[in-house]
Amino acid sequence: MTAPLLEVRDLVVEFPTRRGVLRALDRVSFDIAPGEVLGVVGESGAGKSMTGAAIIGLLERPGRIAGGTIALGGTRIDNLSARAMRAIRGRRIGAIFQDPLTTLNPLLTVGRQLAETMRTHLAIDAAEARRRAVGWLEAVGIPAAAERIDAYPHQFSGGMRQRVVIALALCAEPELVVADEPTTALDVSIQAQVIALLRRLTREKGTSVMLITHDMGVIAETADRVAVMYAGRIAEIGPVRAVVKAAAHPYTAGLMASIPPLSHRVDRLPQIEGAMPRLNAIPTGCAYNPRCPHAFDRCTAERPELIDAPGSRAACWLFDTHAPRARADA
Amino acid sequence: MPDAPVFEARDLSRGFDVSRPALQRLIAREGRRTLRAVDGVSFAIPRGTTLSLVGESGCGKSTVARLAVGLYAPSGGRAIFEGADIAEARRSAAQRRRMGMIFQDPYASLNPRWRVADIVGEPLRAFGLASGAALAERVGGLLRQVGLSPADGARFPHEFSGGQRQRISIARALSSRPDFLVLDEPTSALDVSVQAQILNLMMALQRELGLTYLFISHNLAVVRQVSDRVGVMYLGRIVEDAPAETLFTAPRHPYTRALMEAVPDLDMAGRTRQPVGGEVPSPIDPPPGCTFHPRCPLANARCRAERPALIVARGTPGTLVACHAVEEGRDGAA
Numbered sequence: 064m065t066a067p068l069l070e071v072r073d074l075v076v077e078f079p080t081r082r083g084v085l086r087a088l089d090r091v092s093f094d095i096a097p098g099e100v101l102g103v104v105g106e107s108g109a110g111k112s113m114t115g116a117a118i119i120g121l122l123e124r125p126g127r128i129a130g131g132t133i134a135l136g137g138t139r140i141d142n143l144s145a146r147a148m149r150a151i152r153g154r155r156i157g158a159i160f161q162d163p164l165t166t167l168n169p170l171l172t173v174g175r176q177l178a179e180t181m182r183t184h185l186a187i188d189a190a191e192a193r194r195r196a197v198g199w200l201e202a203v204g205i206p207a208a209a210e211r212i213d214a215y216p217h218q219f220s221g222g223m224r225q226r227v228v229i230a231l232a233l234c235a236e237p238e239l240v241v242a243d244e245p246t247t248a249l250d251v252s253i254q255a256q257v258i259a260l261l262r263r264l265t266r267e268k269g270t271s272v273m274l275i276t277h278d279m280g281v282i283a284e285t286a287d288r289v290a291v292m293y294a295g296r297i298a299e300i301g302p303v304r305a306v307v308k309a310a311a312h313p314y315t316a317g318l319m320a321s322i323p324p325l326s327h328r329v330d331r332l333p334q335i336e337g338a339m340p341r342l343n344a345i346p347t348g349c350a351y352n353p354r355c356p357h358a359f360d361r362c363t364a365e366r367p368e369l370i371d372a373p374g375s376r377a378a379c380w381l382f383d384t385h386a387p388r389a390r391a392d393a
Numbered sequence: 394m395p396d397a398p399v400f401e402a403r404d405l406s407r408g409f410d411v412s413r414p415a416l417q418r419l420i421a422r423e424g425r426r427t428l429r430a431v432d433g434v435s436f437a438i439p440r441g442t443t444l445s446l447v448g449e450s451g452c453g454k455s456t457v458a459r460l461a462v463g464l465y466a467p468s469g470g471r472a473i474f475e476g477a478d479i480a481e482a483r484r485s486a487a488q489r490r491r492m493g494m495i496f497q498d499p500y501a502s503l504n505p506r507w508r509v510a511d512i513v514g515e516p517l518r519a520f521g522l523a524s525g526a527a528l529a530e531r532v533g534g535l536l537r538q539v540g541l542s543p544a545d546g547a548r549f550p551h552e553f554s555g556g557q558r559q560r561i562s563i564a565r566a567l568s569s570r571p572d573f574l575v576l577d578e579p580t581s582a583l584d585v586s587v588q589a590q591i592l593n594l595m596m597a598l599q600r601e602l603g604l605t606y607l608f609i610s611h612n613l614a615v616v617r618q619v620s621d622r623v624g625v626m627y628l629g630r631i632v633e634d635a636p637a638e639t640l641f642t643a644p645r646h647p648y649t650r651a652l653m654e655a656v657p658d659l660d661m662a663g664r665t666r667q668p669v670g671g672e673v674p675s676p677i678d679p680p681p682g683c684t685f686h687p688r689c690p691l692a693n694a695r696c697r698a699e700r701p702a703l704i705v706a707r708g709t710p711g712t713l714v715a716c717h718a719v720e721e722g723r724d725g726a727a
Contacts, residue, residue, distance in 0.1 A: 106584035107555075220672055250449035250611070252669040255655040277584065280657025307659050321589035323614040325658050328638070331596075332618065334589040338554045 067094035068136060068238055068271045069118070075130035076110075076117055076295075078342075085342040087113050087126065089295045092369070095239065100265070100272040102286030102303065104279060106318075106339055109292040111275045115241045117141070118273070119158050120148035136238065154184040157232030157270075159261075161244035163224035166231070167216040173200070173227050174212035177234055184235035199230040203260060222253035226260065233264055240265060243275045258285055279322055283307050291315045294340055294350035301375020311372035312379045314351045349379070357381060397476060398437035399573050399605040400461060406469035407431040407456050411677060428677045430456040432629035433470065435703075438622075440572075443599065443606040445616045445637075448626035449652075449673055454609045457626075458577040461607050462494050474573065490520045493566035497578035499558030503550040509536070509561055510546030516569040535564040539594060556587035563594065567602075577609045592618060613656050617641050625649045628676055628684040631703060635712035645706045645714045645724065647689045683717065691718040 076088035088110050095101045103111045116122050118133055120143070133141040140151060152158065160166050168176055177196035181187060187195070193212070200208035203226040205219075216224055225245065232240055245261065246254040262285055265272050274286055282289050283303060290300040291312065299312040310316040320333035337354045340346060346353055352362040361380050372382040408427040412418060418425070431453040438444040446454040459465045460472050463479040472479040474492060482488040493516075496502040503512055514532045517523045523531050533543030539560040550558055559579060566574055576595070580588040596619060598604060610616050616623055620637040625646060633646040644650045651669040671688040674680055683701050686692040695717050706712040706719050718724045 106586060222672055250673070251613075252449060252651065252655045253672060255657070255669070258657075278657065279585070279659060283659050284657050318586055319659065321586045322659065323589070323592070323612075323618045325614040325617060325641070325653070325656055328617055331593055332589040334593055335586040336590075338556060338587065 065097060066137065068097045068099075069095040069273070070134040071114070071118070071131070072134075073131035074114070074117060074128065074133065074141075076113055076122065076126055077129040078126045082343070086129075086345075087295050087342060088117065089345075090131065091292075091295075091297055092131075093290055093297065093300055095271045095273060097238070097271055098266075098269045099288065100262075100274055100286045102282035102289040103273060103275045103292060104277060104282055104289060104318075105292035106277060108294075108339055108342075110295040111277075111292050112243050113295075114292070115158075115243050115273060115275050119152055119156055119241050120145075121152075121158075153180060153237070154235050155237050155239065157235070157237040157240040159225075159228055159232045159240060159242040159245045161247050163221065163228045163248075164216065166228050167224060169216055172213050172215055173219070177212075177227075177231060180231055181234050195234070199234050200227070202264065203227070203230045204256070222249055222257060225249060225253075225257050229257070229261055229264070233268070233270065236268060237270065239271045239273065241273045241275070244277070245274070246281060247276065247278070254281070261285075279307065279319065291318070294345050295342070296350060296378060297369065298351065298379075299372075299375055299377040300369065301372075301377075305374030309374055311375050311377040311382060312351075313355050313357050313381075315377075317354075396440050399440050399475060400607060401437040401473040402434050402457065402461070402470070403473065404470035405431055405434045405457070405460055405467050405472055407453075407460055407465055408468045426677060429629050429679075430676065431460065434624075434626075434629075434631050435470075436622075436624055436631065436634060438573075438605055438607060440605055441599070441603045442621040443608050443619050444622045444624065445608040445610060445620040446624045446626055446631075447610055447613060447616045447652075449611060451628075451673055451676055452626040453629040453676075454611075454626050455577055458494070458575045458607065458609045461575050462492055464494075486520055490516065490522070490569035491571050492573045492575070493569065493571040494575045494577065495559075495562050495566050495579045497581050499555055499562055499582065500550075502562055503558060505550055507549075508546065509541075509548055509550065509553075512550070512561060513546070513564045513568055516565065520569050522569060531568070532564075535568055538567065538598070539564045540590075554587075555583050556590060559583060559587075559591050560594070563591075563598070567598065571604070573605045573607070575607045575609070578611070579608075580615060581610070581612070588615070595619065613641075613653060614658075625652070628673065628679050630684070630715065631713075632685065632716070633706075633712065633714045634703065635706075635709070635714075639709060639711050643709055643712070645709055645712055645719050646685075646716050647691055647718065647724070648685050651688070683715070689718075691716075691724060693717075693723075 072092050074088055074091040078085045105111045128141050132139055174196045178192035181192045197208050197212055205211050246257050286303045289303045289306045291298045293314050299315045310319055317335040335354055348363045348365055349367050352358040367378045367380050369376040369378050370382045408429045411428045412425040448454050460467055463483045474482045510532050513535055514528050517528050532546055536543050536545055541560055580591050623637050623640045624631040625633040627648050633649045655669055680687055682698045683696045686696040701715040701717050703713045703715040706714040
């Protein structure tokens with residue numbers, strides 16, 4: 064085992080509000096190995112984007128890290144000054160967001176944005192930066208890169224813009240890329256192109272990727288491991304094949320089953336009753352217990368930590384071999 | 394089909410004027426420009442069935458949805474509801490109450506200042522179908538029918554989650570006892586577990602009430618679950634029109650095949666999908682001939698010059714397809 068590149072331990076993010084403190088992330092822990100693609104999935108409000116924002120140091124105020132640590136390459140980065148974090152963002156951690164139009168500066172040509180990013184972080188001169196910028200546009204598959212380098216973001220289509228954003232995130236050769244819903248705004252045919260591109264480039268450079276998305280299909284074909292989030296906690300984490308094909312946590316199983324299959328028609332889609340709790344009303348014990356078909360008394364009383372389950376690790380008392388359990392359906 | 398279709402589109406077209414302002418046109422010496430969002434689309438939906446239109450953004454599927462309920466007037470062809478032109482049908486309140494629409498964004502389609510009971514009861518009041526205690530009774534029944542409680546009527550839309558709001562939209566659409574509903578991406582803004590709830594509800598209501606649906610979606614997997622018949626749209630035209638089962642088991646148009654190939658599936662773990670090359674061209678200036686030819690692996694000189702008609706596919710009699718390669722048997726299938 065090589066040392067992990069990113070180590071997140073017991074991360075807690077809180078939002079102080081007039082009606083009390085809301086806990087958006089509640090003791091989230093995971094690692095990303097060098098070169099690994101970790102998928103993070105969950106429904107809206109599960110905390111997946113919040114986790115990404117905490118790692119790149121872009122939590123929206125008044126949100127703040129209230130506990131735990133984030134370490135990159137063995138050094139803590141969660142307690143750095145804004146200035147020190149800026150030097151890491153872009154250089155060591157790249158970011159790709161859902162909407163390329165809000166990532167790109169509309170007033171600067173894409174070439175200038177690429178060149179400035181590289182010159183901020185790498186010791187190269189203007190001519191070299193421009194030469195590399197053309198190279199990056201070619202690498203992300205922009206036709207006639209040498210001419211398009213002086214074009215503005217609005218002169219590109221949505222899929223092409225997202226390619227530029229990928230070039231921008233990778234051009235300073237970071238060790239980790241946090242990609243938050245990178246293909247959600249794109250049509251399926253374009254989505255496949257962009258995912259293939261992201262995968263190829265990060266593999267070539269050995270870059271680690273944290274891929275945040277609600278689309279299990281994208282995770283299934285891209286990620287090595289996947290973390291499933293629910294109500295600000297990790298419900299299950301493990302190799303993508305195990306989690307997708309044989310989910311341990313009842314929430315993951317319910318989530319996978321509710322995805323309409325393309326391969327056949329079903330009479331009735333399996334559905335999870337109810338909805339994810341709001342942050343101000345998270346149940347005690349396991350946050351999923353009111354919706355869980357297997358819940359028993361311990362689930363309402365005590366919060367489960369991640370426990371070894373067949374194929375993955377799941378925060379579910381069903382897999383606790385050290386304590387007596389009583390499955391409601393057994 | 395012994396029964397007349399509830400809704401029929403006959404060579405339906407709709408263009409939008411996207412010209413620059415007059416002075417700029419004069420300076421640049423250019424004429425008016427029209428975007429043909431929908432270009433000669435024909436289909437019919439038999440009573441109690443679902444026809445889905447599927448395609449990528451800009452293919453014109455949402456424009457067809459708006460044409461179907463009369464929110465847009467066609468610039469060519471006809472949209473026919475129960476045998477009458479939609480504009481004519483909408484002049485009669487008795488006909489108008491028989492059609493409804495559900496939109497994608499349940500945050501934008503409900504008035505935030507109205508209580509849920511008023512939102513759901515509004516069509517009943519507007520059409521004079523109920524008032525007073527009978528109206529309250531009916532609203533309570535509708536809320537129960539979509540899986541909410543009658544007590545929810547006293548609350549405001551912001552107190553509900555996205556899925557519950559979409560249930561409110563469905564209750565409102567059902568309140569005037571319609572026969573025909575147009576659903577424009579009804580689950581695209583929802584999480585998957587909630588999407589399953591809404592799709593199950595829609596299908597149960599269709600069986601219960603004999604509703605006829607025009608379902609618009611970009612999601613092929615969702616379309617497969619709900620449809621009896623599917624039309625695949627590309628740049629304003631239907632390129633393939635087939636019974637749902639046939640479309641998914643024996644897709645014929647190269648675009649349909651590429652689209653299916655591009656969908657990420659859970660079975661994909663460890664596999665790479667084959668991306669379709671290129672992008673959807675601008676509908677303002679579509680390519681000549683078959684509009685898919687710049688991205689099509691089977692394109693030849695005829696495809697670049699001559700627009701293919703939507704005709705019965707060689708080898709798949711239930712399917713209509715607009716493709717020279719299929720017609721000439723060059724597609725390597727069937």
